[in-house]
Amino acid sequence: MILSAFFVILLHTLCIRSQQEFQDAKLIFAHVLYRHGDRTPIDPYPKDPWKDPSHWTTGWGQLTNAGKHRHLELGRWLRNRYHNLLGGTYTNNEIYVRSTDVDRTLMSAESNLAGLYPPNGSDVWDSAIQWQPIPVHTSPEILDEVLAAKKPCPAYDNALRKYKDSDEFQQYNKSLEPVYQYVSTHSGKKVNTPTAAQNLYSCLHIEALNNFTLPDWTKQVYPQPLSSISARSFATKTYTPQLARLKTGPLVKEILQRFQDKANKKLKPDRKLWIYSAHDITVANLLNTLRLFELHNPPFASCVLLELRQSAHYDEPYISIYYKNTTDEPEPMNIPSCGPRCPLSQMFKIYQDILPDNWPRECQVPFLSLTYVEADMRSSTGLIGIIFLTTMAILLLLLVLMAYRRRRSGYHNDQWYLRIDG
Known part of the structure; x- marks a missing residue:
């Protein structure tokens, strides 16, 4: 009994000390990667009762008003979280925003910035609108190996084909044939892969979010098992270390190198926040590459927060990673072999296998x-x-x-x- 009480007191003391160390640490830099806001379906299925464009005012795959508002609120949430890191007035030396070259991600970034930097004082340039233009940078997807990750990489394509030809993937895909046959018959669209099932699930999910009545046949497959099949599909593109290295390695390497430059006072300009506006697959790929992904479908405006802190209790800055899913407060992630707070140098060691030395050469x-x-x-x-x-x-x-x-x-x-x- 005495021994048990001792361990309880010891654990309580360690928790208090750990919390104190966290509170004493100074946040010096952060990366935020989020999914765009609510959108319309990209590709309605042939027998979709809601496939007429008249039901969707913004066109296929476009950001909706709900999506704009969701990111406005996320921007306000980020302002509250990083109010000690950011000034009240926008400056290009403080923040950099990068988006994939897609309408809905560009518009989400702009909506997010409206919440993050509402104009005040001299920033008010028109009293009729509470908004100010802030740059959002992008690059054509075919040239972007970092965020869109769609720049051609033959070695990645080869590795992905080999994985999809593996016994493991083929057996899993074969086990889904009854579901494939059912949804193909009722939707009018051939579904024979997890990706195709994921696309159908996404369409049904968006229609349900918009209060459209789904056909009776969907009750047999929506939300389950389509939701689980879709979630499993998100892990496919980075399923092996090689796939993760070639698909998301450049992004992780860029983030860690920027953290290193910040710690060494070599970051020019000396910014404090770097934002990536991307997609559900980007969120999933990043988490899975970091070995933090639990199978799920990343919701609209979900975001990953990677934060660099300096503490008197540590010899070097450390990184914490959080995932904001649908709750107000983000979930702290346990970095493999390191925990919720990981020294920057250790991060390079932990993820050495997924950091490409020379991505263009490795893609050959x-x-x-x-x-x-x-x-x-x-x-x-x-x-x-x-x-x-x-x-x-x-x-x-x-x-x-x-x-x-x-x-x-x-x-x-x-x-x-x-x-x-x-």
Whole structure:
């Protein structure tokens, strides 16, 4: 009994000390990555009773008024959380906002900033509106390997195909065939992969959120099992260390390197907040790459907070990661082998396997390697490319052999040279 009481007191003391150390720590920098706000369906299914555009005033895949307001509120929440970090007036040296090159993420970022930086004082430029323009930076998706993660990477495509061909994935996919057959018949859309099921679930979920009555047949599959299939699908793109390294490694590396620059006082400009406006798959990929993802469907405006603090109790700054799902308060995450507060240098060690040394080079596939053939033989385009490259290689080899034979035989022909007469 005495021993048990001792351990209770010890644990209580450690908790108080840990809380005190956290309160004494100074927040010096933060990264925020969030999903856009509520949107309309991207691709309604053929038998969808709500597929007529007249039911949706903003077009397919666009931010709704509810989505704008949700991000306005998130911006106000971020203002409250980071009020000691940010000044009351916007300055480009304090914050940087980056979005994927998609309407709904760009508009979400702008709505969020309206809540984060409401104009006051000299920032009020028109008394009729409580808003001020703040830059949101983007890059074409095809060129963006960091946030959109859609820049071509043959090695990633190869690794993803190999995983989808694995016994594990094939057995899982086969187990879903009864669901696939049922929803394909009733929706009029062929569903035979987790991704296709995820797309259908997303459409039904949005219609339900907007109070549209779903067809009776959906009661057999919505929300379950479609919700679970969709959640499992979110883990696919970063399921292995190699997939995570090539898909989300550049983003994690950028975040950690920026933390390092901040700690070493080398961040120019010396900003305090970096915001990424992206998608549910981006949220899931980041959490899964950090080995923090619990299977679920990231809701609208869900966000990941990565915060850098300096404390007198630690020799170096440490990182804490939080996930704000649907609750007002974010959930602290336990970083693998480190806990809720992890020294910056330890973060580089923990995630060494998913930080690419040279992403462009790692994305390349060895010329005519077996893995390249395995990855591309399934498509006619890939097969034509292989035939073309093989033919060119053979022709080049023949030219080299012909030149070598001519040199060995002492053969000389003036026709090989272009004469330039003075």
